[in-house]
Amino acid sequence: MLRSLASKCAACVLLAAGPAHTAPVVASPSTPAAASTVIVPYADRPEVQQWAHDMAKRQHLEPTWVMSQLAQARFQPKVAKFIMPAPSGTAKNWTNYRARFIDATRIRQGVQWWNAQQDWLTQAETRWGVPASVIVAIVGVETIYGRQTGTFRILDALTTLGFDFPSGRSDRRMFFRDELAAYLQWCHREGRDPTGVLGSYAGAIGLPQFMPSSILKYAVDFNGDGHIDLMQQPADVIGSVAHYLAQFGWQPNMPTHYTVRPPTDAQQLAELMGPDIQPTFTVAQMQARGALVDQEGQHHAGPLAFVSLQNGNDAPLYLAATQNFYTITRYNWSAYYAMAVIELARELRQARAMAAAPQQRPRTPDR
Secondary structure (H helix, E strand, C coil), X not given: CXXXXXXXXXXXXXXXXXXXXXXXXXXXXXXXXXXXXXXXXXXXXXXHHHHHHHHHHHHCCCHHHHHHHHCCCCCCHHHHHHCCCCCCCCXXXXXXXXXXXXXXXXXXXXXXXXXXXXXXXXXXXXXXCCCHHHHHHHHHHHHCCCCCCCCEEHHHXXXXXXXXXXXXXXXXXXXXXXXXXXXXXXXXXXXXXXXXXXXCCCCCECCCCECHHXXXXXXXXXXXXXXXXXXXXXXXXXXXXXXXXXXXXXCCCCCCEEEEECCCCXXXXXXXXXXXXXXXXXXXXXHHCCCEECCCHHHXXXXXXXXXXXXXXXXXXXXXXXXXXXXXXXXXCCHHHHHHHHHHHHHHXXXXXXXXXXXXXXXXXXX
């Protein structure tokens, strides 16, 4: 789900690398610049050539192969458009956000996908401690189990963002150049044609929407066939999501959050919200600042984050979020995203339980 560059999957680190710029153009010699412009091919640009040479040396790739791939990359205006942030001033609304991802389609297809992949999900949960419901929910939120994996050539998307990142927001060219390098390395290792892989406008790939660097670091060949395939092999998808969450600190059998009543004092509330989604406070420290954690949360031993999910003009939803909540946000750096995954996981568990329960037949009247 490339709503945010998570990470994996796809969490974009903001790296400053000088001023951003638009796609370079040169005027046609026969017409004024304003009337006709031609985009300079990436392979003809000195900065691309230098980057390709340096990257090939670092990754032990053949420079001519790298350049031959970049020669096929095309600037994509839609990629540059879609990467821009939403207009400022839009109020966040958890209820509306939830409705986008917790729907009948995702629940129905999620139960079907869970049932079809039960063995792999059980193996992943046993190995890494990540519940099957959370793995299934992430794949559902990201791509509806493969229905929406993206239609952009990854080569085009990453080259566009790596060398022609649009102005108007924090410059991420260096981040995307690193992802382009990881992508070419992965394609070379797997014997894939770099021009043939489709994904999101930000370069995320497959059912779990992993960025290329996350594929190299966290994706696993869970079915043991010698390849990592996040597009066609559910086993690799399941193992990779579980491994990713485990690497970022998932704790087996730990709840993701507890309910909490916020303090009435504005200063205390500001102190609790200061660290954002980073677990920081013990239960005692949270309650010393006027927040009342629910009864189950009273026994939590680790640090908690005080999370507020805004609801437009209605009252926010407040949570005391654990390490596992924070771990889900490493997939997508958003408390709203994490809660959507948690809520979908709960709905999936309930739907499967209802489907498995014996159906009670109406009692036949005595005759």
